Amino acid sequence: MKVSRRTLLKIAGISLMGGGVRPALEALGAGESSKIVASPNRLVGKRWAMAIDTKKCPPGCHDCIDACHREHNVPDFGNPKDEVKWIWNEPFKDVFPAQEYRYIDEGRKEKPVLVLCNHCDNPPCVRVCPTQATFKRKEDGIVMMDYHRCIGCRFCMAGCPYGARSMNFRDPRPFIKKINPQFPTRTKGVVEKCNFCEERLARGLIPACVEACKEKALVFGDLENPAADIRKLLKAQLTLRRRPELGTQPQIYYIV
């Protein structure tokens, strides 16, 4: 039998389609027997945010930093060049460069202010990530990292105007004082940052830093919920955000 070019292409096309249909059917079949659901006791919010009352922060206190770094297996390399940090202190003049003026009180200028990832509404780190390892969760606005996908290109570190991201230049495991088995460590060659305690929210717990603060200087809540404490606080107080002129819409609010 002589097969014309037209018939051959038809047969080839149909066989290709057939090849594609089978895996699709199998995938549908697998979906029926098992399913994946959200945990019922998780905290639900539409736009998580945090307010930090710097006036309540006692000098020299770092309970929140310790709690976070313990919870998330953040290594301590012991030198500023390799430093990995999720939440830390910066002098006021560096946190709010626009608020620094000639006659600012010297004490205020150097006063340490607590800083962490701002979980921006318009995050530049997400935009520059070539693998979508950093992404913004649609349901609650948390800027998350998928360490499985991070290739260590550090575009996000260049993109973040707040320096909220740290690279693991070395294997972090030997530098973690006490490993928390509930949370993974990172590996050499990935970038890391605050995840707004996404893993705790899923278990129905508030972020570790907020829980650790005895002075209640940190307030965490859902901005879309008018009854939330954070909304009342933002209504009652004038707050600052870090470098809002950049258009990143940071979601950490400071009472100074």
Add this chain to the structure above:
Amino acid sequence: MYNRGKILPGLVIFLALLTFPFWYEKGGTAPPALPLDTPEIQKLSVKKCVEPTPFMKASHMELLNQWRDAVVREGNHLYANHEGKKFSMSLSQTCLGCHSNKEKFCDACHTFSGVKPKCWGCHVVPKEGRT
């Protein structure tokens, strides 16, 4: 045939080298035995994995990838299996909770088949985690 004395032994040596991997390992390393009644399994109250054993043996890597994407990217943490039983999707907690001996459970097959999964670079093996 010219140069028969060189070509034929040369061919024999070439074929021997080409098939080297096949005959070298013959009868060498035996695949790891996978007993289902070890003392560790006897100690467990529930002796069933999240899905049937044949599926887990063949497709655990696909299931783990599905779990990873669901937890990290979609924020869903519970897996309901074909019987409707729910499990928290966690390698270190749920999987290693029962399969407590990583060396015998994971590494035995992975070493034999030359697979090097990168799970343990970050995920903590409970016993190995220094406390």
